[in-house]
Amino acid sequence: MLLHLTYNRVGRIALLLAGALCGVALAATQGRVTDLNGTPVTQAMVTLTKATGVSGATATTVFTNEGGDFAFAVDSPTGTLSVRRLGYRQIEREVKTANTPVTILMRPDANQAGIAPASAYLQHFNNQADREALVMNCVACHQMPAPEVRDYARLLDDTPQTQTHQAREEAWTAIVKQMNYVSSVEFGRAGGVVPSGDNVYSGGDPAPTAKLLVEALQGPLREVRGYQYGAPLIVTSRTTIREFEVPAPNAVREAVPFDGTDYLYAADVSSNRLFRIDTRTGAVKALTAPGKDPMGPHTLVPGDGGVWATSFFPNTLMRLDPRTEQFKIWRLNKPRGPPVGVHDISFDPDHRVVTDRHGRIWFSDIVNNKVGWLDPRSGKTGEFQIPPVPGRTGGEQVYGLAMSPDRVHVWYCQLGISSFGSFNTETLKFEQHIEFPSRTAGPRRMSMSDDGVLYLALYGAGQLAAYDTRSKSMVGIYDLPDRASAPYATTWDPLRKVVWISTSNADVIYRFDPRTRSIGVLPLPRERGFLRMVHVDRKSGLLVTSYANIVEHVRGPRMALLIDPGDRPAGPEVPR
Amino acid sequence: MSTAVGMRLRCCRALIVVVCALPTLASAADAPQSLSPLAAKQHCDECHAVQEVRIGPSFLAVALRYQADRAAAEERLARKIINGGAGNWGNIPMVSNERVSLEDARAIARWILTLAPPAPAR
Numbered sequence: 001m002l003l004h005l006t007y008n009r010v011g012r013i014a015l016l017l018a019g020a021l022c023g024v025a026l027a028a029t030q031g032r033v034t035d036l037n038g039t040p041v042t043q044a045m046v047t048l049t050k051a052t053g054v055s056g057a058t059a060t061t062v063f064t065n066e067g068g069d070f071a072f073a074v075d076s077p078t079g080t081l082s083v084r085r086l087g088y089r090q091i092e093r094e095v096k097t098a099n100t101p102v103t104i105l106m107r108p109d110a111n112q113a114g115i116a117p118a119s120a121y122l123q124h125f126n127n128q129a130d131r132e133a134l135v136m137n138c139v140a141c142h143q144m145p146a147p148e149v150r151d152y153a154r155l156l157d158d159t160p161q162t163q164t165h166q167a168r169e170e171a172w173t174a175i176v177k178q179m180n181y182v183s184s185v186e187f188g189r190a191g192g193v194v195p196s197g198d199n200v201y202s203g204g205d206p207a208p209t210a211k212l213l214v215e216a217l218q219g220p221l222r223e224v225r226g227y228q229y230g231a232p233l234i235v236t237s238r239t240t241i242r243e244f245e246v247p248a249p250n251a252v253r254e255a256v257p258f259d260g261t262d263y264l265y266a267a268d269v270s271s272n273r274l275f276r277i278d279t280r281t282g283a284v285k286a287l288t289a290p291g292k293d294p295m296g297p298h299t300l301v302p303g304d305g306g307v308w309a310t311s312f313f314p315n316t317l318m319r320l321d322p323r324t325e326q327f328k329i330w331r332l333n334k335p336r337g338p339p340v341g342v343h344d345i346s347f348d349p350d351h352r353v354v355t356d357r358h359g360r361i362w363f364s365d366i367v368n369n370k371v372g373w374l375d376p377r378s379g380k381t382g383e384f385q386i387p388p389v390p391g392r393t394g395g396e397q398v399y400g401l402a403m404s405p406d407r408v409h410v411w412y413c414q415l416g417i418s419s420f421g422s423f424n425t426e427t428l429k430f431e432q433h434i435e436f437p438s439r440t441a442g443p444r445r446m447s448m449s450d451d452g453v454l455y456l457a458l459y460g461a462g463q464l465a466a467y468d469t470r471s472k473s474m475v476g477i478y479d480l481p482d483r484a485s486a487p488y489a490t491t492w493d494p495l496r497k498v499v500w501i502s503t504s505n506a507d508v509i510y511r512f513d514p515r516t517r518s519i520g521v522l523p524l525p526r527e528r529g530f531l532r533m534v535h536v537d538r539k540s541g542l543l544v545t546s547y548a549n550i551v552e553h554v555r556g557p558r559m560a561l562l563i564d565p566g567d568r569p570a571g572p573e574v575p576r
Numbered sequence: 577m578s579t580a581v582g583m584r585l586r587c588c589r590a591l592i593v594v595v596c597a598l599p600t601l602a603s604a605a606d607a608p609q610s611l612s613p614l615a616a617k618q619h620c621d622e623c624h625a626v627q628e629v630r631i632g633p634s635f636l637a638v639a640l641r642y643q644a645d646r647a648a649a650e651e652r653l654a655r656k657i658i659n660g661g662a663g664n665w666g667n668i669p670m671v672s673n674e675r676v677s678l679e680d681a682r683a684i685a686r687w688i689l690t691l692a693p694p695a696p697a698r
Contacts, residue, residue, distance in 0.1 A: 151672055155660055161667040174631045174668045178622045200630060553619065555675065 030071035031102030033064045033083055036091075040068025041106050043233050044085040045525045048097060050077040055281045057242035058559065061525040063566075065237035072097075073240075084115055084525055086227065111223040114527065117507040118143035120227035121150070122484035125216045131484060132440035132460035134212045139459070139486040139505050141183060142554045143528055150221040157220035165214065172213040176206035186551060189294065189313070230481025234511055234520035238566030241525060243547075243559045244277045246284055253298040255546035255560035257537040258307055258322050265307045265320065266560045267297035269550055274300075274309065274320055277560050289318055289327040299344055302535075303353025314339035314367060317374060330374055332363075332381050340383070341367030344401035346410060349450040349492050350538055354403050356425035362401060362410045369396040371412055371423050384423065387430055392417035392439060400446035400489075402454060404469060411454055411469065413443035420446070420456060422469070432472065436465070445489030445533050447499070453514070455490035455499050462487065464501055464512055481519060482506045489533035495541050496567070502531035502545055509534060509545070511565075522565060528556030541568055612687040618676050620684065626691065633665045639692035646689045653685035654678060 029048060033041040047061040056077040064070045081095040081104060088106040095104055112120060122144070125131050138144040145153065152175060156162040162171050180203040181195065188194035195202045244264065246252050251270035255277075258265055264277040272289040274297060289295060296312030306321040306328075315333045320326075332340040346362040348354040355361050360373040365383060372383035386398060397416035404411065404422075409431070413420035418441040421433035436443070442460030449455070453475060456465040462483030466475035480487055485506035490499050501510040507529040509522040524531075532548040543563040549556035609626050615635075623631040641664065642649030656663070658681050660672035676684075 148671070151674075152660075152669075155669050155672065159662045159669050161662045162669060167667050171668045174623075175671070178631060178671075181622055182619075198628070200625075200628075 028072050028074040029076055029078075029081070029097040029102070030069070031081075031104060032068045033070065033085075033104045033106060034068050035088070035106050035108065040064070040066070041083075041085055041088060042066050042068060043235055044068070044070075044083050044088070044106070045523065046070045046104070047082050047084070047525045048072055048076055048079050049082065050079040050282075054078055055283075057279070057282055057562075058245040059243045059525070061241040061243070063235040063237060063239050070237070086112060086115060086229070089115070110225050112225060112227055113223050116224050116227040117482075117485075117505065117527070117529075118145055119482050119484040119486070119503075119506040120224045121145050121221060122216060123227055123482075125484070127215075128461070128483075129438070129440070130212055130215060131462075132438060132442065133208070134216055135462075135484060135486050135505065136440050136442050136460040137209045137212070138179075141179070141186075141551050142549070143505050143530055143556070145217055145221060146528070146554065146556075148553070148555075149217070153217045153219070153221040169210055169214050173206045173210040176209045176213070177201040180204045180206060182551065182553065189296075229508065229521045229523065231510070231519045231521050234522055234565065234567065236566040238564070239522075240564045240566065242279070242562045243526065243557070244279070244282055244284070244562070245557065245559050246275050246277070248558065249552075250275070250558055251548075251550040251552075252546055252558040252560070253548045253550065254300040254532045255544055256300045256302050256307060256535045257542070257544045257562075258302050259537075259539060261322060263322065264544055264560045264562065265300060265302075265322070266546060267300050267309055269296040269298045269312050272297070274307065275560075276322070276325075279562055287320060287325050287327075289320075289329065291329065295329075299342075299533075301345055301347050301351070301353045303347075308345060308353050308361075310342040310345060310363065314341045317342055317345070317361075317363070319376075330376065330379055330381075332372065332374060334381075338368055340365050340372060340381075342372075343399055344445065346401055346403040347447075348403060348407075349405060349448055349494050351447065351491065351535055354407060356403070356407050356410075358425070360425065362403065362423075362425065364398045364401040364412050366397055366399060369398050369414070371398065371401070371410055373425075384428065384430070386412070386414070386421070387433070389414075389417055389419055389433065389435060392419065392435065399444055400456070402446045402448040404448065405450055405452055409469065411446065411448065413446055413456055415442055415444055415459070418443060418458075418460075420454070420467070432469075434467065434474075436461075436477075444487075447490045447492040449492045449497075449499075449514070450494055455492060455512075457487035457490045457501055459486050459488060459504070464490065464499070464510075466514065475514075476517065478512065478517065478519070480510055481521065482508075485510075488531060491534040491536060493536045495536065495538065500534040500536070500543065502534050504530050509543070509563075522563070524561075526557055526559075528554070530554075530556055609691060612684065614680060615684050615687065618673065618680065618684065623670070631668065632670060635688045636691050639689050642689060643692045644695040646694060649689060650682060650685045653688060654681035657681040657684060 033044045044064045049059045054077040078097045083090045089109040091105045184203040250268045253267040253269045255266040266275040272295045273286045276285045294313045297309035299310040301308045306319045309318045318329045342363045343366040344364045370383040374381050395416040396414045399415040400413045402411045410423045419435040422431045440460040441458045443456045444459045452470040454467045464478045486504035487501045488504045499512040507524045511520040530549045535544045547557045547559045660670040662669040
């Protein structure tokens with residue numbers, strides 16, 4: 001990453017020098033965004049989608065300043081420009097990049113369809129328990145309401161037979177049955193039994209979710225109005241978002257940087273591949289792990305010696321050495337033992353793989369409700385069953401995992417029963433256990449600050465929880481600006497001392513500042529930004545994340561993102 | 577990757593008893609047919625089967641209904657595949673499938689119609 005940024009800057013200086021020497025005016029793509037009266041439109045997202053065959057990021061986004069002005073880097077590719085901003089709609093569709101300043105015209109439009117995120121359609125669905133249940137049941141696989149869901153709501157509105165409450169409930173019940181089947185096929189790939197024949201729709205009771213859909217999705221959903229981000233935007237005219245598309249077919253999950261390289265690495269859960277994405281050119285190279293058994297890498301964590309990947313298909317943990325592009329694979333299950341399904345592995349406040357004091361990497365086993373360990377030197381493994389939580393037994397789904405700064409305590413959360421707790425890697429005993437009041441709060445991926453505060457993203461509840469593991473007290477549970485945003489993960493940012501919160505349903509990343517307990521919004525330039533975890537490149541401070549639309553039906557983007565929030569002093573490490 | 581629904585399903589798997597004996601419909605088809613590769617690729621099986629009633633009607637029933645006028649039915653079914661909507665088969669509208677090309681939709685419709693023999697001339 002550092003190399004790339006330095007390269008960028010050197011490249012720009014070289015271009016400028018060349019231009020000066022030749023007497024040629026080199027102009028970056030720049031311009032202004034205004035309404036028809038010439039009034040500047042501020043904090044608008046201006047996206048440059050590169051022309052086919054041109055090298056670079058698939059799309060680069062900058063934001064307008066108070067004068068409505070925007071500028072891309074001198075070495076930005078040619079292509080087309082598009083603008084997104086809540087409350088406005090671009091008038092001309094195809095605006096091409098040019099050597100002279102471009103003016104992009106916007107008109108106010110109260111209908112935010114196509115601009116506001118999916119969560120905007122749930123802004124009046126205020127019953128917290130119902131909203132939590134809907135998000136937990138649906139958004140795990142796709143945004144709600146995704147455009148396809150909105151299409152179906154429109155179809156119901158247009159169809160004479162579905163004008164009654166009962167008819168709509170029947171129709172949504174059919175859709176939920178279909179989705180349950182799709183889910184069982186998707187997860188059946190991990191070795192389970194896929195329902196078939198007369199039992200094809202036996203994968204769960206569709207009725208409760210169908211009732212929620214009838215309540216939540218009233219009307220044809222052709223329009224959405226009045227949505228606001230709910231907190232100040234943190235973008236500046238120096239904010240840059242670069243999106244790198246991974247060619248289909250794939251099911252991109254996590255994307256991470258790797259120190260000292262110009263590459264991002266992205267996991268493809270539909271295969272045994274990681275993708276190496278060159279941030280200079282946008283070129284994508286597939287790196288396939290050896291072996292015939294399906295692995296399906298999904299969670300990635302950089303560490304010493306490579307990029308570690310947990311696999312969706314049980315029993316393996318792998319590590320890619322980016323220098324040799326060779327994989328090393330460890331088997332986690334005992335002979336004749338149950339399959340081990342790893343979701344997360346232990347990482348430190350720098351978000352790098354970390355072992356306990358005995359050299360063991362710890363992991364969450366989502367299939368068996370256990371925490372386990374692997375000693376990568378010897379290949380030895382072990383697991384410990386998490387004690388049952390009275391009144392909340394069954395379907396625990398241990399999910400996120402984080403290691404304390406002293407490398408003694410492993411913290412885990414249980415998505416299915418909304419609780420979290422710790423395990424002592426010295427005494428090999430379970431210690432703390434805390435439950436959230438709502439069973440559908442839905443803690444997912446966690447991280448821990450360097451002063452021992454555990455941050456949990458509450459997916460169902462749309463909240464951030466901060467728990468001080470040293471004083472053993474809850475610092476606070478904070479409502480996110482959009483309670484239907486489905487926050488997927490927290491990331492402690494050791495450089496900025498803030499927490500980044502990625503969302504699945506709101507096309508934004510939130511920034512929480514623990515000093516002021518305030519929240520800011522980093523909007524993303526694309527619909528269906530179904531995010532996975534944010535990673536912070538510790539040298540450059542850039543953020544890396546991904547649009548992880550995994551289910552084949554979901555037509556959303558499959559991209560890795562490189563984001564400069566534009567909040568650090570300009571210097572050789574910060575691209576413009 | 578693991579989702580609420582997915583994990584719930586995973587937990588339920590032990591309870592799932594797969595009943596394999598499909599009811600044999602009295603039909604014009606000589607033998608049970610499997611889904612065409614194109615229909616499988618487009619995930620038609622999520623709502624339809626060749627002989628069973630799923631969320632939507634069996635393909636065989638559709639073929640029998642339209643066996644009298646295959647040429648017109650092909651175009652009608654192709655549009656139905658893409659646009660969805662409710663009509664002859666109850667109150668639950670079929671989802672639209674705008675990702676399916678007209679060419680693919682016609683090919684799927686043609687395959688559905690082959691499941692029943694053309695109606696004899698009267």
